[in-house]
Amino acid sequence: MNAHTADTTPKSTNGRASAAIRSFRVVLTCVGSHISALVPWSLDMSDYFPFDARPFRLRMGVRPLDLDQWLEVDHDYDAHIALKRELVTTRHDEVVAMVDHPLVADAQAELWELVSHAARSPLNDQRLSPIARCTCSTQEDWVLMIDLGAGPVLAAAGVCFPSRWVLADKVGLTNREIHAPIAHYDEHLARPVDQFFDRLSVDRPVWRLNWNLFDDPALFQPVRKGASALDPTSSTLAADAPPVWLRVERQTLRRLPRTGAIAFGIRIHQQPVNSLAEDHDRLAVLGTALRALPADTFAYKDLGHFAEDLLGWIDRRLID
Numbered sequence: 506m507n508a509h510t511a512d513t514t515p516k517s518t519n520g521r522a523s524a525a526i527r528s529f530r531v532v533l534t535c536v537g538s539h540i541s542a543l544v545p546w547s548l549d550m551s552d553y554f555p556f557d558a559r560p561f562r563l564r565m566g567v568r569p570l571d572l573d574q575w576l577e578v579d580h581d582y583d584a585h586i587a588l589k590r591e592l593v594t595t596r597h598d599e600v601v602a603m604v605d606h607p608l609v610a611d612a613q614a615e616l617w618e619l620v621s622h623a624a625r626s627p628l629n630d631q632r633l634s635p636i637a638r639c640t641c642s643t644q645e646d647w648v649l650m651i652d653l654g655a656g657p658v659l660a661a662a663g664v665c666f667p668s669r670w671v672l673a674d675k676v677g678l679t680n681r682e683i684h685a686p687i688a689h690y691d692e693h694l695a696r697p698v699d700q701f702f703d704r705l706s707v708d709r710p711v712w713r714l715n716w717n718l719f720d721d722p723a724l725f726q727p728v729r730k731g732a733s734a735l736d737p738t739s740s741t742l743a744a745d746a747p748p749v750w751l752r753v754e755r756q757t758l759r760r761l762p763r764t765g766a767i768a769f770g771i772r773i774h775q776q777p778v779n780s781l782a783e784d785h786d787r788l789a790v791l792g793t794a795l796r797a798l799p800a801d802t803f804a805y806k807d808l809g810h811f812a813e814d815l816l817g818w819i820d821r822r823l824i825d
């Protein structure tokens with residue numbers, strides 16, 4: 506199976522619901538020269554189900570991005586923004602980081618210019634760095650990859666919702682260094698990602714998906730993989746389903762026109778696996794995909810302590 510991006514085509518087994526949802530898409534209002542996405546264009550996590558039955562391989566899985574859909578706004582916007590603003594205030598250095606360099610300041614300013622024009626409620630607080638303002642204004646988190654002389658490195662970031670990684674570990678690193686903990690990254694992705702970064706052009710932005718299964722639905726998980734911290738009181742799952750959440754990252758990549766920096770947006774979508782209980786097609790694909798993971802990927806993803814329960818539950822649902 507593909508662990509990450511096998512099929513990123515938005516789709517749903519519930520065709521009618523999906524069509525209705527898609528009809529909400531892209532309602533744009535022009536305010537002077539600014540374009541604001543005022544209405545959510547996608548409200549349904551079911552658009553993002555990055556699994557299929559192909560043999561395992563990490564894949565780039567990049568698709569062309571329509572810049573009208575660069576940012577996603579949904580009913581969680583206010584809650585996400587409130588949490589981000591709290592984190593930037595109380596845990597600033599864990600969620601905001603940057604390399605001190607004039608190019609980095611310039612690229613941050615360019616990203617803020619674009620984000621502030623597209624965001625629903627831009628936080629124009631001059632006391633914050635532009636990258637901090639970006640993360641506090643959108644449900645997306647933001648990373649700027651900038652060539653400071655020896656190829657692109659993680660040069661600035663506002664990441665409030667990390668999926669079990671620690672921002673301070675990654676600042677100043679190249680793509681290969683950032684991804685070093687990932688099983689099979691060198692073999693499957695290192696070269697394609699480097700080449701992709703070299704070739705990414707301003708007029709060809711893209712999006713892709715990553716996935717995780719976590720036993721904790723907290724958005725802010727600044728821990729290295731292997732250190733899960735389930736709060737049992739936070740479970741919203743039916744008693745017979747294991748307390749596991751499917752956490753999908755919708756990632757966007759675009760080259761900024763003025764500075765040439767690469768803006769990497771990370772948007773978290775989560776749902777309890779229990780919400781798939783009636784969707785036998787997807788449950789079957791998920792079960793096949795999990796069983797096809799190599800042992801080292803299984804370990805990197807830290808699936809060991811609930812996988813047996815989850816697969817048992819999937820099997821029982823499919824028999825019902």
Ligand code: HEM
Binds near residue numbers: 509698
């Ligand atoms: C086309 C570009 C990219 C591809 C194909 C890609 C692919 C991946 C994959 C397959 C994973 C493993 C996911 C998992 O199983 O949990 C991953 C993790 C990760 N990616 Fe990327 N990625 C890309 C760009 C980036 C960029 C630009 C950053 C910059 C911050 C980034 C940061 C990370 C981090 C921090 C992790 C977690 C690493 C860890 O566990 O320490 N990725 N990526």
